Amino acid sequence: xxxxxxxxxxxxxxxxxxxxxxxxxxxxxxxxxxxxxxxxxxxxxxxxxxxxxxxxxxxxxxxxxxxxxxxxxxxxxxxxxxxxxxxxxxxxxxxxxxxxxxxxxxxxxxxxxxxxxxxxxxxxxxxxxxxxxxxxxxxxxxxxxxxxxxxxxxxxxxxxxxxxxxxxxxxxxxxxxxxx
Amino acid sequence: xxxxxxxxxxxxxxxxxxxxxxxxxxxxxxxxxxxxxxxxxxxxxxxxxxxxxxxxxxxxxxxxxxxxxxxxxxxxxxxxxxxxxxxxxxxxxxxxxxxxxxxxxxxxxxxxxxxxxxxxxxxxxxxxxxxxxxxxxxxxxxxxxxxxxxxxxxxxxxxxxxxxxxxxxxxx
Numbered sequence: 001x002x003x004x005x006x007x008x009x010x011x012x013x014x015x016x017x018x019x020x021x022x023x024x025x026x027x028x029x030x031x032x033x034x035x036x037x038x039x040x041x042x043x044x045x046x047x048x049x050x051x052x053x054x055x056x057x058x059x060x061x062x063x064x065x066x067x068x069x070x071x072x073x074x075x076x077x078x079x080x081x082x083x084x085x086x087x088x089x090x091x092x093x094x095x096x097x098x099x100x101x102x103x104x105x106x107x108x109x110x111x112x113x114x115x116x117x118x119x120x121x122x123x124x125x126x127x128x129x130x131x132x133x134x135x136x137x138x139x140x141x142x143x144x145x146x147x148x149x150x151x152x153x154x155x156x157x158x159x160x161x162x163x164x165x166x167x168x169x170x171x172x173x174x175x176x177x178x179x180x
Numbered sequence: 181x182x183x184x185x186x187x188x189x190x191x192x193x194x195x196x197x198x199x200x201x202x203x204x205x206x207x208x209x210x211x212x213x214x215x216x217x218x219x220x221x222x223x224x225x226x227x228x229x230x231x232x233x234x235x236x237x238x239x240x241x242x243x244x245x246x247x248x249x250x251x252x253x254x255x256x257x258x259x260x261x262x263x264x265x266x267x268x269x270x271x272x273x274x275x276x277x278x279x280x281x282x283x284x285x286x287x288x289x290x291x292x293x294x295x296x297x298x299x300x301x302x303x304x305x306x307x308x309x310x311x312x313x314x315x316x317x318x319x320x321x322x323x324x325x326x327x328x329x330x331x332x333x334x335x336x337x338x339x340x341x342x343x344x345x346x347x348x349x350x351x352x
Contacts, residue, residue, distance in 0.1 A: 020237075023236050023237075025338075060194070063237060071271060079271070093236065112348050116343045116351060118228050120232075121308065121343075122304075122318075123322035123329070125202055125304045131330065149295075149299025160206070160207040161196075
């Protein structure tokens, strides 16, 4: 199946706009649907590789993907246009939701509902950690690092600026020795 | 002044968010709630919930915090700082990363980062489910959601809806 990258900045903008507009319950599946299936901007393998890179880079994954792809196709203008397209509608919606919630947040029932949604989101984080952690189960050094991060950060509330360099150095050492 | 602080905090936070924003949620909560007092712990989880439930990248929680602190300007500054600082890195590293595709140090780094990301995302889940004193009701909802996510392939939006209903039943 031949792929054609977006030809104009307008096409790029509209593509990312439609990703942002429809991304209920996670952006990644919609990014895949729009760029690989509907508009055929890139191949499945290319998409997987780009997302893999953006998951490694620091910062919001999908925001980074818009920068990397926009740059690849149109340089700086492309990076800016893709970013704006992706965030334009979600920004408006989350702000509207925030304002609306602020007006009604004295309502106990509504607060309970929203807190329940928050706890569910927290559970999704835990589920994600378990999913990613499955690959590490057979490596004692990796498990030690997971809890070596969890205890100071979650329980001890130690600043990340202390935890990250220490844990990073240990992890790099472990990795060099082939323990990870 | 507040705008500058927002830009600085979120900009720096984003630069250490390896594996994406979930990894820095514990630190964001610590900064916003414990250090700056911009929101209460309960309010933080509610803003997180709104960002999860709204369509779009979940990084938009930074806009909700920015808005709470400094209005619309705060919302824009927080988002641009978070995405902008990471974008600068992405801009420069993307090419480099491709070039060293087969270099041994790339694999060493990837393997080193993986367990740290898992530990940090796990911490994010714990911190968000424990806004104040441990509350078994929030933990129950979080555990059910984690289990459902691992056991099924349903759109997580349904879990959020069920979690909201569970909140209405358990929490008032």
